[in-house]
Amino acid sequence: MVLITGICTFLYHLPQIYKWLLKPYYISSIFMTVAFLLVRKAPGLCEHLATQREDGNSCDFDWREMEILMFLSAIVMMKNRRAITMEQHVGNVFLFSKVANVILFFRLDIRLGILYLALCVAFLMTCKPPLYMGPEYIKYFSDKTIDEELQRDTRVTWIVEFYANWSSDCQSFAPVFADLSLKYNCPGLRFGKVDIGRYGEVSKRYRVSTSPLSKQLPSLMLFQGGKEIMRRPMVDNKGRAVSWTFNEENIIREFNLNELFQKSKKLNKSLGLVGEEQKNSPPEEGSDELHTNTPEEPTESKKDK
Structure with a gap:
């Protein structure tokens, strides 16, 4: 069978x-x-x-x-x-x-x-293995945009992959991460990637080693309110990654993607209702209008790499 x-x-x-x-x-x-x-x-x-x-x-x-x-x-x-x-x-x-x-x-x-x-x-x-070029909804960060984007709207939850193009593990993981972005991406839950092989300052800032011996590539981090909440793989006191399998089931379970997605959808609906009410009625004098951030399209493509 x-x-x-x-x-x-x-x-x-x-x-x-x-x-x-x-x-x-x-x-x-x-x-x-x-x-x-x-x-x-x-x-x-x-x-x-x-x-x-x-x-x-x-x-x-x-x-x-x-x-x-x-x-x-x-x-x-x-x-x-x-x-x-x-x-x-x-x-x-x-x-x-x-x-x-x-x-x-x-x-x-x-x-x-x-x-x-x-x-x-x-x-x-x-000869290098071809990069994954399939469908995805992922924003590619540079060393200058990652901090700004994570802090732009604290209501948005980000899952960011730290990778390097030379890493075969990162190349193998690319279609898995792309598939997750297609399934779970929404205005309140977004996916990003940053090439720390290219932007060395980012690897130091977020404490992700690019050494092949550390086994930290790829690394996934969950950001809420602009702050890191968790990462996989975890790193021990000696700076070595704890063994972890990067498959879709593990990521969905460890990062609670289903729960995050449901909460993000509710947040999006509530923000949408507030926006409609403000459109239909003029704001009171002295009050501030509520501005919602619409998600930007990915601005950095793989061709830039």
């Missing part, structure tokens, strides 16, 4: 996956993932390769290569148990397959190992 469900899910998302895999980053990664398989099976080339098989067939895997591939499969399955999105699943396959390919090529021929390792380094330096 689980297998049938998995196959149906794959077929349902097949058009999206097909379009996604056609991007240059994924095309290159696929070729590098299957590089050893292609070399070992290539007619005219595999006959000249070394092998430890008893039958001397150099166009098939020997027992040691099979062990390495089986170990690779086990590692990928273990890592993917905590994967949230399809990007994370595929990213784990790419990463550990390249590591296995390096070992296999060095074992086969040191010259092939050096060549493949050089290709991996060049790929790492020149």
Whole structure:
């Protein structure tokens, strides 16, 4: 039953996956993932390769290569148990397959190992995973706008993601955060992001370390009344993040998004009624009119990055 469900899910998302895999980053990664398989099976080339098989067939895997591939499969399955999105699943396959390919090529021929390792380094330096460009309702902050926006209207609750473009965890989390913004965004509950890899002062101001060893990327913070109420992941006394899974269920539960959304809708209705009454009746002499802030459209786009 689980297998049938998995196959149906794959077929349902097949058009999206097909379009996604056609991007240059994924095309290159696929070729590098299957590089050893292609070399070992290539007619005219595999006959000249070394092998430890008893039958001397150099166009098939020997027992040691099979062990390495089986170990690779086990590692990928273990890592993917905590994967949230399809990007994370595929990213784990790419990463550990390249590591296995390096070992296999060095074992086969040191010259092939050096060549493949050089290709991996060049790929790492020149190719970056594509940024999420799907639908979202998120305001992108800079170092100069984040404080101003959080303090603009204390009635607005903000959920802000602190991220860095170079972080694979942040890239994997992007579609999850975008989906939450589409479901829960309203004038009283808004979503924002700030690239602390680009704006280092913001990382110091909000005490979010950009070091890969700290495991603090991404970080989510809840702001109410312009002040931080909570953050995930939490940070211990040594400045290291407490392990926390960034999936949709955990975020909805920990940040009480359903409750926040209902309260924000009630606040919006009450503000709307007050606004209508003031429109229909002139304000009394000496009284101040109530001004409601309408939410601004996102002013900073990913293209600016």
